[in-house]
Amino acid sequence: MKNKLSVVKIGGNVIEDENALDTFLTAFSKIEGLKILVHGGGKLATQLATKLGIESNMVDGRRITDAETVDVITMVYGGLANKKIVAQLQAKNINAIGLSGADGNSIQAHKRPVKEIDYGFVGDIEGVNPELISNLLSINLTPIFCALSHDGAGQLLNTNADTIASEIAIGMASTYETTLYYCFEKKGVLMDVADDNSVVKHINTATYQKLLSDNIIADGMLPKLHNCFHALNNTVSKVCLGDVTMLDKNTELFTTIKL
Numbered sequence: 618m619k620n621k622l623s624v625v626k627i628g629g630n631v632i633e634d635e636n637a638l639d640t641f642l643t644a645f646s647k648i649e650g651l652k653i654l655v656h657g658g659g660k661l662a663t664q665l666a667t668k669l670g671i672e673s674n675m676v677d678g679r680r681i682t683d684a685e686t687v688d689v690i691t692m693v694y695g696g697l698a699n700k701k702i703v704a705q706l707q708a709k710n711i712n713a714i715g716l717s718g719a720d721g722n723s724i725q726a727h728k729r730p731v732k733e734i735d736y737g738f739v740g741d742i743e744g745v746n747p748e749l750i751s752n753l754l755s756i757n758l759t760p761i762f763c764a765l766s767h768d769g770a771g772q773l774l775n776t777n778a779d780t781i782a783s784e785i786a787i788g789m790a791s792t793y794e795t796t797l798y799y800c801f802e803k804k805g806v807l808m809d810v811a812d813d814n815s816v817v818k819h820i821n822t823a824t825y826q827k828l829l830s831d832n833i834i835a836d837g838m839l840p841k842l843h844n845c846f847h848a849l850n851n852t853v854s855k856v857c858l859g860d861v862t863m864l865d866k867n868t869e870l871f872t873t874i875k876l
């Protein structure tokens with residue numbers, strides 16, 4: 618039987634709120650068994666860019682990443698956000714190790730080809746390095762990934778954190794029984810975004826199509842659910858979406874997705 622592995626992604630809304638981040642990291646530290654954290658930080662990057670007088674441009678939820686912006690996101694994702702999380706997990710007795718995709722060649726990518734839109738230094742993932750990640754897990758380290766990949770030729774690339782989480786879960790799924798958790802500020806996929814009690818508890822391929830055609834899923838939820846099904850179609854066992862209470866298993870109010 619395969620060992621269980623939890624791959625957990627947290628979004629920018631949780632990271633930028635110190636209390637929410639602490640609550641999340643406490644819940645994450647209590648997850649039993651092997652675990653990996655992937656964090657975003659898009660809002661923090663936008664805030665720092667504004668302070669530096671650099672305009673942020675998003676197209677379809679993806680950041681146009683020019684040369685100045687790739688420096689900003691490297692500072693924020695690989696530096697401030699990643700190292701704060703690692704230090705706070707150390708304080709909770711989790712031996713966390715922070716990684717970008719360049720560290721240990723853990724996430725290989727290529728610069729997105731220019732079609733109608735030039736996204737700049739945005740990376741499309743080619744593969745992850747499951748051996749490295751398994752080795753880290755085997756010596757009791759907990760990998761903490763930020764939203765940076767690399768092209769193998771010296772260039773760091775910006776890759777959406779939801780995508781990094783699904784690709785890592787896929788990369789690990791042949792070795793571990795892998796569950797992917799998307800943890801954000803809502804209780805799951807909601808029928809009405811304004812009503813936190815309207816959680817859709819179970820989604821499968823058929824109900825996903827219905828939610829799409831009824832326009833229930835919008836904005837950031839569109840690429841997130843695309844990543845969920847991409848993971849499930851590539852041997853990840855289960856995907857769950859919800860707020861922090863989903864992790865401590867004290868609630869049944871979250872969304873579980875299976876094919």
Ligand SMILES: Nc1ncnc2c1ncn2[C@@H]1O[C@H](COP(=O)(O)OP(=O)(O)O)[C@@H](O)[C@H]1O
Nearest residue numbers: 628629630801803806807833834835836837838
């Ligand atoms: N049906 C829905 N259920 C829940 N959230 C939804 C839904 N449709 C759109 N959203 C929006 O998607 C957002 C989550 O996407 P995003 O901001 O990209 O997440 P993250 O914080 O993980 O980066 C929610 O904050 C919510 O405003």
Ligand SMILES: CC(=O)N[C@@H](CCC(=O)OP(=O)(O)O)C(=O)O
Nearest residue numbers: 629657658659679680764777778
């Ligand atoms: C290419 C691209 O758009 N990358 C994202 C990476 C950060 C991220 O995904 O952060 P959240 O999870 O907090 O949204 C960005 O720069 O905003």
